Amino acid sequence: MKIIELKETITASNDRDAQELREELLRSGTLLINLMASPGAGKTTLLDRTIRDIGSRYKIGIIEADIDSDVDARALSALGVSAVQAHTDGMCHMDAGMTRTALEELTYDDKDLIFLENVGNLICPAEFDTGAGRNVMILSVPEGDDKPLKYPLMFTKSDVLLITKTDAVSIFDFDFDKCEERVRKLNPDILIFRVCAKNGKGMDAWEEWLEEQAGSWGK
Amino acid sequence: MKIIELKETITASNDRDAQELREELLRSGTLLINLMASPGAGKTTLLDRTIRDIGSRYKIGIIEADIDSDVDARALSALGVSAVQAHTDGMCHMDAGMTRTALEELTYDDKDLIFLENVGNLICPAEFDTGAGRNVMILSVPEGDDKPLKYPLMFTKSDVLLITKTDAVSIFDFDFDKCEERVRKLNPDILIFRVCAKNGKGMDAWEEWLEEQAGSWGK
Numbered sequence: 489m490k491i492i493e494l495k496e497t498i499t500a501s502n503d504r505d506a507q508e509l510r511e512e513l514l515r516s517g518t519l520l521i522n523l524m525a526s527p528g529a530g531k532t533t534l535l536d537r538t539i540r541d542i543g544s545r546y547k548i549g550i551i552e553a554d555i556d557s558d559v560d561a562r563a564l565s566a567l568g569v570s571a572v573q574a575h576t577d578g579m580c581h582m583d584a585g586m587t588r589t590a591l592e593e594l595t596y597d598d599k600d601l602i603f604l605e606n607v608g609n610l611i612c613p614a615e616f617d618t619g620a621g622r623n624v625m626i627l628s629v630p631e632g633d634d635k636p637l638k639y640p641l642m643f644t645k646s647d648v649l650l651i652t653k654t655d656a657v658s659i660f661d662f663d664f665d666k667c668e669e670r671v672r673k674l675n676p677d678i679l680i681f682r683v684c685a686k687n688g689k690g691m692d693a694w695e696e697w698l699e700e701q702a703g704s705w706g707k
Numbered sequence: 708m709k710i711i712e713l714k715e716t717i718t719a720s721n722d723r724d725a726q727e728l729r730e731e732l733l734r735s736g737t738l739l740i741n742l743m744a745s746p747g748a749g750k751t752t753l754l755d756r757t758i759r760d761i762g763s764r765y766k767i768g769i770i771e772a773d774i775d776s777d778v779d780a781r782a783l784s785a786l787g788v789s790a791v792q793a794h795t796d797g798m799c800h801m802d803a804g805m806t807r808t809a810l811e812e813l814t815y816d817d818k819d820l821i822f823l824e825n826v827g828n829l830i831c832p833a834e835f836d837t838g839a840g841r842n843v844m845i846l847s848v849p850e851g852d853d854k855p856l857k858y859p860l861m862f863t864k865s866d867v868l869l870i871t872k873t874d875a876v877s878i879f880d881f882d883f884d885k886c887e888e889r890v891r892k893l894n895p896d897i898l899i900f901r902v903c904a905k906n907g908k909g910m911d912a913w914e915e916w917l918e919e920q921a922g923s924w925g926k
Contacts, residue, residue: 527745527829527858528850555830557856578860580799580830608857609830610746611774611799630849630875631747637776638827639746641797656849656878 506584509619516597517706522620527608549602581612614642633667725803728838735816736925741839746827756904768821800831833861852886
């Protein structure tokens with residue numbers, strides 16, 4: 489077996505725009521959470537549960553980024569939060585400019601907490617700073633504990649990892665300790681929560697962290 | 708809830724290179740299968756099972772495309788097939804040029820059947836023709852039956868859809884009929900197989916199709 493390297497440089501020059509946006513959000517006291525994961529990892533289900541649990545204490549906004557459809561934005565706006573559906577027209581990630589457009593549509597300066605549900609993709613969103621205050625990623629149990637080895641950048645760039653669908657561990661061979669060890673090798677400072685958004689297990693620790701962040705952002 | 712469109716054009720001009728490569732593969736009688744899916748959908752497990760079942764009748768090659776690591780190529784080369792690990796250095800997909808580089812490293816003209824396990828990503832690989840004779844995609848049950856609505860291009864570009872991890876349907880709410888209806892609306896000609904690579908259920912129909920394709924390619 490041979491290993492060959494296919495070099496190609498990704499150009500990503502939106503860092504300055506992202507930093508400007510982050511400073512504006514800091515001034516308005518709006519915490520933007522960039523939520524990233526593979527397709528079907530359970531981003532919308534996690535947000536649904538989180539909003540039901542702590543939503544009444546905050547002015548919340550949601551940006552649903554998808555290539556197509558508006559099923560997620562419809563589901564979450566039914567919870568009574570402001571939601572905007574951003575269609576990326578084939579683009580595999582959100583960048584700072586796209587995020588700004590969506591934030592302005594939503595009107596962000598009267599919100600405490602905005603969730604950007606990024607496009608379902610474990611690769612490209614990690615390369616583009618959206619201007620978010622915190623980056624949160626989901627890895628679901630059915631995806632497997634080897635994902636940190638294959639998609640290292642996303643784990644490196646995230647402040648929080650939520651390991652979700654923990655109720656599926658009876659069917660899937662998933663070694664939590666091995667997974668977390670692999671993640672911490674990439675990113676020693678990352679916070680890791682094991683949760684099941686369906687039955688609520690472990691959600692309290694994640695929501696406590698979230699409330700701490702929202703409470704101290706821009707204050 | 709508002710819907711905003713974020714327009715941006717993807718430049719993809721590798722179609723001519725891909726067509727040339729496909730014609731070369733046709734002349735050498737080598738069927739290249741481009742296997743695409745989300746991270747953790749079970750591409751390697753499917754290939755492992757398929758090679759164990761029908762591998763002895765063909766000269767098989769494997770290209771494992773990953774951003775990092777070589778765990779999959781190691782696993783599959785243990786089955787006695789030629790395997791090459793292609794590192795994309797952060798790139799989220801394989802294009803025709805990258806595929807050619809990997810094929811030449813593998814030496815393709817003495818192979819009957821080559822599997823390209825594309826980077827785990829439900830978006831970008833669908834935009835880049837690799838030169839493969841057939842495009843095959845996996846959607847695993849834990850990802851959910853709404854994926855055709857959100858990632859339409861991949862379903863449109865695939866000749867075959869394998870719905871995998873069917874043994875997980877006891878835990879996940881997945882409506883096979885609704886999913887297949889959504890897929891056929893995008894792509895009426897697509898072949899759909901429901902399989903579980905772990906317990907072997909449904910693998911025979913997929914392997915029969917594969918043997919038919921390999922038998923008639925370039926003949």
